[in-house]
Amino acid sequence: MATMDIHEQTxxxxxxxxxxxxxxxxxxxxxxRAGRANPHVLDPITVPYYGVPTxxxxxxxxxxxxxxxxxxxxxxxxxxxxxxxxxxASDLGINPINDGRCLRLVFxxxxxxxxxxLTREVSKKGEDAKVSIRNIRREANDHxxxxxxDKEVSEDVSFSLGEEMQEITDSYIKKIDDEIERKTKEIMEx
Numbered sequence: 001m002a003t004m005d006i007h008e009q010t011x012x013x014x015x016x017x018x019x020x021x022x023x024x025x026x027x028x029x030x031x032x033r034a035g036r037a038n039p040h041v042l043d044p045i046t047v048p049y050y051g052v053p054t055x056x057x058x059x060x061x062x063x064x065x066x067x068x069x070x071x072x073x074x075x076x077x078x079x080x081x082x083x084x085x086x087x088x089a090s091d092l093g094i095n096p097i098n099d100g101r102c103l104r105l106v107f108x109x110x111x112x113x114x115x116x117x118l119t120r121e122v123s124k125k126g127e128d129a130k131v132s133i134r135n136i137r138r139e140a141n142d143h144x145x146x147x148x149x150d151k152e153v154s155e156d157v158s159f160s161l162g163e164e165m166q167e168i169t170d171s172y173i174k175k176i177d178d179e180i181e182r183k184t185k186e187i188m189e190x
Contacts, residue, residue, distance in 0.1 A: 007153075007161055014140040014165065018133050018172045025129040025176060029183045032122055037070045037107050039063075047086045049079065056083065068109075073102040110187075119184045126180035130173055137169040 030040035039062045046053040056062070060074040060083060072087075074080055084103055087096045096103040110118070141162055148158040 007157070010143065011140075011161065011164055011168065014136055014143075015168050017136045018168065021129050021132040021136070022172060022175055022179075024132075025125060025179060028125050029122065029179060032118055032125075032183065032187070036067045037064050037105070039070060041092060042070070042072075042087075045086050045090050047079065047082050049082070056086065059083070068107045070105040070107075071102055072096070072105070077101070115187050118187045122180055122183045122187065126176050129176050133169055133172050133176070137165055140165045 027043075030038070031043050032041075039057075042056050042062060045056045047056055047059060048054070049059050056072070059076065059079055060072045063071045063073070065071050072083060074083055080098060080100075080103065084096050084098055087094070087103065087105065092105070094105050094107065096105050144153070144158045144161045144165070147153045148155060153161075
């Protein structure tokens with residue numbers, strides 16, 4: 001029975017790696033701009049704060065006062081210009097409006113072409129996540145074959161572990177497909 005626990009533990013380790021791939025995908029998808037303002041699009045932006053690149057969320061308050069607007073209020077007013085430069089240098093394609101106390105980012109309505117570009121980007125991120133999941137499955141199957149080769153498990157056990165790993169893989173691929181479909185629907189919504 002102890003060997004089954006070890007095999008379950010091994011399956012769980014590979015499943016944890018797959019969960020991390022899903023988590024990475026979800027965080028990447030949060031940064032993709034859909035039709036409305038989302039504070040997560042600012043996640044990749046860092047601002048030099050006393051010479052140290054610092055995430056924007058750590059030096060400013062970010063609010064969503066309207067559906068298509070973000071408002072960035074720095075805790076240190078002297079950082080306003082630096083934040084403005086960082087936002088302009090980012091790939092958001094939005095010019096911030098500086099009123100002296102805060103920055104307003106007004107998100108224009110996306111064109112059909114821009115929506116298609118974003119859905120392609122989302123699909124690519126989804127494919128990358130699927131490749132990651134499949135690589136983890138291959139790593140697991142190689143591990144099971146090594147156990148069989150070293151005569152630590154029987155052929156039946158190795159086969160059943162491979163089948164379980166395939167079921168886990170299929171469930172995570174479905175989660176990726178669901179996330180991509182949800183994000184694509186969100187982007188294409190007008």
